[in-house]
Amino acid sequence: MLNLLGGWGLQALTRLGRAHLLLLPLFRGLTEILRRPSLLVDQLYSVGVLTLLIIGVAGLFVGMVLALQGYNVLSRFGGDTALGFMVAASLVRELGPVLTALLFAGRAGSALTAEIGLMKATEQLSGLEMMAVNPECRVLAPRFFAGLLAVPLLAALFSCLGVLGGWMVGGGLLGVDQAAFWNGMQDGIDFNDDIINGVIKSLVFGFVCTWIAIFQGYDCVPTSEGVSRATTRTVVHSSLAVLGLDFVLTALMFG
């Protein structure tokens, strides 16, 4: 039993080590990307554009639900003028970055893992190596930086559409005073404390989610079973990492 635990721990540690070793060639691949930006553009399409719809719809609905629920609570204390602030604060500080990262891991992260895993299973990565092309710089790095860039933008979009959804429900459906909604929001949300911290959060989440997805794909057992396991692991590990890191970051920023 103890033996098993030790073996599992060692395995986890070596994986962690390999994952860190992967970071070096990923950042070395940056020079290649700067030389040929089209590599990044292609990946931004599959990582960013294809994730746009789910992020937009989710953002809108989360904002609408927040407004409904928030109104129920706030109107008890006659504080429905604080609705805008409440919706915007929860979106910008927490829900925007976190939910975006979770959806990103499910939509784009799993796809990244599956794609890289299949490339490994079908010897495409080996083939690249034999063509004297470094797959870490040519295949992995553009995907990594595309994810890193896409997540903060997606999170911003999520928050914006969330506020829009909240305004639609609050202002339109529930009849909260429009000016109070926006003024309360603008008074309460501080650019440095809230917006910048939210962007930092989503950058960190983007880094972690893409890194996990790429590593799982690159490190998977090159069989169809191995790829499907790696895809599952990507979603689970990313989600746990995002939620754990969110606590740490929130404690550091707002604590």
Next chain:
Amino acid sequence: MEQSPADNREEPLVRIRGLRFRRGERWIFDGLDIDIPRGGITAIMGPSGTGKTTLLKLIGGQLAPDDGTIEVDGRDVHALSTTGLYRLRMRMGMLFQSGALLTDLSVFDNVAFPLREHTRLTESMIRKLVLLKLEAVGLRGARDLMPAELSGGMARRVALARAIALDPTMIMYDEPFAGQDPISKGVLVQLIRQLNDAADLTSVLVSHDVAEILQIADRVYVISGGRVIESGSPTELAESGGEWTRQFIHGLPDGPVPFHYPAPLLADDLLQGAVC
């Protein structure tokens, strides 16, 4: 291409000495010695699981041996720096069993890929070169197809066109005939021979398709148990008195390689089951 230190026709292109390689506890190669002469087709044969693909990956520097040396063109592959290794690989083509075509690129872009990565040719030059290479494998008309739309044999031919895109000195074929219908096999046999002779290539084939190998190889190595068992020209091998080679070449079900996986006596096994 740069001048190699041992550009001598007599020197073998690839020289493997005392190669030992282990996967887990099992020694896949245990003191392997192989010379691959320039300009010919050398076949390496052996039953499944003898690590023939592993051997090609060792030559290409994708895996490192536990012991022994592999020299390609007089240079120790595993002592090279990363850039040196990459420069060497540009002179090697490798044809993977699955073709290893990039699935998100069309046939044309797949063949153009190494040219775009490693040369600064203009698009029109690349177009001409790619069409020539595709013509050589007879698939110029299939340039706009995606890899998923190709049959196995066609995928292998496209991969071959890609492998010769940079005009390498050596091509390694990993099981080129496995899983092909007789017509595709015939096409591939002919292509390998033609390319080898027309471009003065050195070809290394790894396979267990005896008939095709004996048809095109200039020299054959038979490996088993991590060592070379026999080597020579196809005619020498066909007449070989070695029991193992006879079994392999004629496909006999039982012989030095037993039909049964090592196991206790059947009667003991059955009785034991009854006790429990």
Next chain:
Amino acid sequence: MNRKRQIEIWVGVFMAIGFAALFLLAMKISNLGTAYSGELFHVTARFDNIGGLKTKAPVTIAGVEVGRVQEIRYDPDDFRAVVVLGIQGQYLGKIPDDSFANILTAGLLGEQYIGIDPGGSEDMLGEGSEISMTQSALVLEKIIGQFIFGKKKGSGTE
């Protein structure tokens, strides 16, 4: 090539939407769009009790925001709260020095802010000057207490 162009356009759209969202977050949702970034001059005011006043609370004259509360500290010598107001430079020399500073509440439970009632003096407030006439925050418990015990005083009622 056509498909490549399409991808490029879509990625362009994506980037544009993303940065537009970031811009909206900064300008429309946070205080960056409403914040006054020009020159400020500072005026202090002393209050017996500031109630729930916070830094960054608005400072208004006739309901129009002219500045923000920059600093709140306690002066142990006269047992009063010292509030530093940052007022927009365009009002320098335009607020009489006998103006009256109140701590008011937006709505029944809203945020507290400072309202300045201009006086009639010829001398104007400048950098570092002090507003001497102040009125403390309305503390609900005290009012309720006064109401219950029937001690109707002039102060504390509006």
